Amino acid sequence: MAAPGPPGPPGPPLPDSQGVSAEPTRPPAPVEQPAVENNGTAPAGGGPQEDCPPPPPPPAGVPARRDRLYRHWPSESRFFCLGLGITGGAGHDCTVAGCLKGNPCRPGGSSRLAVAYNSAISSVEGQKSFNRPCCMALSPANWFTWVCVLGPSLLYFIVAMPYYWVEVTPLLPFMALFFFFLTVGCLLAACCTDPGIIPRREVIVASGDEKRLERELGYNVLGVPAVPLDPDHRDAPVMVQIPIELRSQGYRWCSTCKIVRPPRASHCPDCDNCVLRFDHHCPFVNNCVGQRNYLFFFGFTSSVCCLALWVIPFLLWYLLTGLATQPGGEKKQTFNEENSGSILKGIVIALAVAGGLATLFVIALWAYHVFLIFAGLTTKEHWRGTPKGLPGFSEELTIFGRRGPRLFRPRAMVEVVEDNHSREGILARWKLKAAAGAVLTV
Numbered sequence: 320m321a322a323p324g325p326p327g328p329p330g331p332p333l334p335d336s337q338g339v340s341a342e343p344t345r346p347p348a349p350v351e352q353p354a355v356e357n358n359g360t361a362p363a364g365g366g367p368q369e370d371c372p373p374p375p376p377p378p379a380g381v382p383a384r385r386d387r388l389y390r391h392w393p394s395e396s397r398f399f400c401l402g403l404g405i406t407g408g409a410g411h412d413c414t415v416a417g418c419l420k421g422n423p424c425r426p427g428g429s430s431r432l433a434v435a436y437n438s439a440i441s442s443v444e445g446q447k448s449f450n451r452p453c454c455m456a457l458s459p460a461n462w463f464t465w466v467c468v469l470g471p472s473l474l475y476f477i478v479a480m481p482y483y484w485v486e487v488t489p490l491l492p493f494m495a496l497f498f499f500f501l502t503v504g505c506l507l508a509a510c511c512t513d514p515g516i517i518p519r520r521e522v523i524v525a526s527g528d529e530k531r532l533e534r535e536l537g538y539n540v541l542g543v544p545a546v547p548l549d550p551d552h553r554d555a556p557v558m559v560q561i562p563i564e565l566r567s568q569g570y571r572w573c574s575t576c577k578i579v580r581p582p583r584a585s586h587c588p589d590c591d592n593c594v595l596r597f598d599h600h601c602p603f604v605n606n607c608v609g610q611r612n613y614l615f616f617f618g619f620t621s622s623v624c625c626l627a628l629w630v631i632p633f634l635l636w637y638l639l640t641g642l643a644t645q646p647g648g649e650k651k652q653t654f655n656e657e658n659s660g661s662i663l664k665g666i667v668i669a670l671a672v673a674g675g676l677a678t679l680f681v682i683a684l685w686a687y688h689v690f691l692i693f694a695g696l697t698t699k700e701h702w703r704g705t706p707k708g709l710p711g712f713s714e715e716l717t718i719f720g721r722r723g724p725r726l727f728r729p730r731a732m733v734e735v736v737e738d739n740h741s742r743e744g745i746l747a748r749w750k751l752k753a754a755a756g757a758v759l760t761v
Contacts, residue, residue: 383734383737383752384734384735385732385733385735386733386735387402387729387730387731387732387733388522388525388526388727388728388729388730388731388733389401389402389730391733391735391751392522392729392751393521393522393751394519394590394592395407395408395589395590395591395592396408396516396590396591396592398729399511402729403729404511405511405512405513405516405606405729406511406605406606407458407600407605407606407607408458408589408590457605458602458605460602460603461510461602461603461605463603464506464603464604465506467677468502468503468506468623468626471630471631471634471674472626472630474634475495475630475633475634476492476495476499478634478637479633479634479637479638480492480495483633483637491633494629495629495633498622498625498629498630499626499630501618501622501626502619502622502623502625502626505615505618505619505622506604508612508615508618508619509604509606509608509612509615509618510604510606511606512606512612512615513612513725514594514595514597514606514607514608514609514611514613515584515594515595515596515597515609515611515612515723515726516590516592516593516607516726516727517540517576517578517592517593517595518532518576518578518727519575519576519577519578519592519593520541520576520577520578521577521751521752522727522733522751523540524541525731525733525734525751525752526727526728526731528727528728528731529541532726535723536581536726538565538570538579540578540579541577541578541579541757542561542572542578542579542757542759543559543560543561543562544557544558544559545558545559545560545760556757557757557758558758558760559757559758559759559760560759560760561579561759565579568582569582569583570582572759573586573593575591575593576592576593577757578593580593581595583595583596583697583700584596584597585597585699587600587607588600589607590606590607592607594607594610595609595610595611595726596609596610596613596697596717596720597609597699598697598699598717599697599699601616604616604619610721610722611722611723611725613718614718614722616688617688617692617718620681620684620685620688621685623681624678624682627674627677627681628678631670631674631675631678634670635667635670635671635674638666638667638670639667691717692718695717696717697717733751733752734752735750735751735752736750736752737750
């Protein structure tokens, strides 16, 4: 019997009993199953696999990372020395890269000098510490303060101190040195100390200091939620309210920082921070004056008064008498005594007028703050009037009040996100992650 040959091509469909042609029966095509990645939740091999949801996709949005808080502080205040010191803003916006770009002598074209110049600009823009010029370190008023303190003092120490040390008594230079170091120390402390900043809402949430601030200040700085928080909608605005007992005591809502601030605290428009027992923003120290640095500010005004009253008169006396006298009491012989004497008198008169006006201004400022201390008021309360019936006002001398700890941790690790709206030439490409908004309800 012969073996059957290979099957031929299918013939035409045969009519069925109803006269309708029927298609030949074909086996169903296999259905492709999506490949499931074995990530440890499904068993390997050919056994049955459990229904495991795929891993969640990465969150949509800007990239994020963790960094120190002081590098991304959301206000005009600036930190230095790895977050140990803080001062106010410079009052103007300037970068080294911007100055190099605006240089009228900037080389153009494709020469080697132009390529090197543009490469230097790119390198400076990539280094935040090099992109900040010296003029951004201090405000113009603060520069003027340091010049007025250091200029006459150094002139006294270089020119007049040897004369008084030999011809009069070493006590005079010693007292001048004491007042000088006391003035410089108090000025540095007033410039570089936290004035009592109450951190913003996003800083409190990012650093996780809500409970610590509540223990320190005695109330919830973020406000009491008016409705229970929904854990599924953490980014939704929060409806908060201030308890009636706190509102009656003068606690107010800051619409900029989104926090509840104490009665004597206020928001500084220059530093863009809420400050405890805010006195004023002093451009001469380039910082706010508040609860934590008022003692240093008053120490600076007191010591600079003593320094001015000690150094300027003795410096002028030396320029009038000691400059024309040699050690031992002999009179110096000059080439043209008449002309030299006239020039010297003009210089002395100009210095005396400038030093006298500066001394009178400092003494008046010191006397005004003495009045405020004994009245138990701050500068803002005195100029705007003291609200009546609110506790906390005039209860303690401002200089002897409790200084308190710092309310934020500048070296805390916080989450920051990329800032897509950063301006050209400024390297703050990362900013603090924004917290959920807050709305005050009555």
